[in-house]
Amino acid sequence: MIKVEFLGPLGNFSREFSAEKIKNLNDLKEILKGENEISQWLENCAVAVNGEIAKDIQKPLQDGDTIALLPPVCGG
Amino acid sequence: MINKVDSMKIENLLEIHNGALNSDEILQKWCAFGAERGFGANCFFVGIVRDELPKEFLENQNLPLIESSTKDLIKNDSIKKDIESKTNLIESANKAQTSNSAIFGGLSFEIYEPLLRSWFSAWQKKAQERGAFLAMAHSRGLVLPGKCSYISAVFSPQRAAALGLFADFVEDFKHNAPIWKYDVINNEKFYAANRSHKLNHAGLLSDKN
Numbered sequence: 371m372i373k374v375e376f377l378g379p380l381g382n383f384s385r386e387f388s389a390e391k392i393k394n395l396n397d398l399k400e401i402l403k404g405e406n407e408i409s410q411w412l413e414n415c416a417v418a419v420n421g422e423i424a425k426d427i428q429k430p431l432q433d434g435d436t437i438a439l440l441p442p443v444c445g446g
Numbered sequence: 447m448i449n450k451v452d453s454m455k456i457e458n459l460l461e462i463h464n465g466a467l468n469s470d471e472i473l474q475k476w477c478a479f480g481a482e483r484g485f486g487a488n489c490f491f492v493g494i495v496r497d498e499l500p501k502e503f504l505e506n507q508n509l510p511l512i513e514s515s516t517k518d519l520i521k522n523d524s525i526k527k528d529i530e531s532k533t534n535l536i537e538s539a540n541k542a543q544t545s546n547s548a549i550f551g552g553l554s555f556e557i558y559e560p561l562l563r564s565w566f567s568a569w570q571k572k573a574q575e576r577g578a579f580l581a582m583a584h585s586r587g588l589v590l591p592g593k594c595s596y597i598s599a600v601f602s603p604q605r606a607a608a609l610g611l612f613a614d615f616v617e618d619f620k621h622n623a624p625i626w627k628y629d630v631i632n633n634e635k636f637y638a639a640n641r642s643h644k645l646n647h648a649g650l651l652s653d654k655n
Binding site for chain 2: 375377378379382395398399402403412413414415416417418420421422423424425427436438439440441442443444445446
């Protein structure tokens with residue numbers, strides 16, 4: 371399974387997807403853009419795969435990966 | 447000098463605390479850290495939660511306090527539109543308004559620790575290349591007004607390296623550390639959208655890619 375975390379103001383929850391269903395980040399994008407509440411955040415969110423910011427939409431995913439959707443940040 | 451520091455557990459120089467930081471204790475510990483290892487130029491940045499309503503709540507004094515803030519928060523860009531739909535900000539703000547006062551209760555923080563640790567490690571590496579070392583402590587959860595939520599430190603043998611790193615590190619922290627801030631007003635949390643920054647490569651999953 372691949373765990374997807376929706377962080378910060380997205381609500382701090384996670385969902386799991388079959389590794390067969392999302393082979394790369396583009397597959398995840400196709401699923402999430404059909405979900406109204408999440409899709410409106412996609413333009414502002416960065417994506418981390420296993421704790422590293424992803425730069426490539428075609429990045430392959432593997433069973434056991436953890437993906438995080440990261441809305442705009444402000445520490446301090 | 448750097449070899450001595452290398453032998454320490456570097457990951458311990460990033461501290462995450464529940465609630466406010468005990469700044470006296472942390473600063474004392476870090477001053478000793480610098481002194482014991484012969485670092486002669488050390489900088490400390492201490493962030494305190496100001497006891498005041500956020501600027502966006504105060505910009506338009508002619509309108510009811512919470513209503514104006516709500517309009518300011520949601521009228522301009524896509525982030526604000528997101529806030530409107532996702533968190534029902536208007537509804538929450540109106541509830542606060544009916545209480546006829548807006549009481550600032552501090553800031554609340556959420557942290558994505560895996561990414562914060564990799565961000566900090568990358569900065570630690572940069573600092574070591576300049577003969578310096580970094581430390582950082584940040585709060586998670588509620589921090590009351592007047593209390594400390596953030597401390598960062600640069601330890602260096604030389605003033606120039608310390609001061610150069612200090613400004614860059616604190617500025618990059620504001621833009622790239624995966625931390626979400628909320629204003630706590632009348633016991634409700636409001637995402638600080640106006641003060642937040644998109645991370646690098648934001649929008650990777652949007653239709654623009």
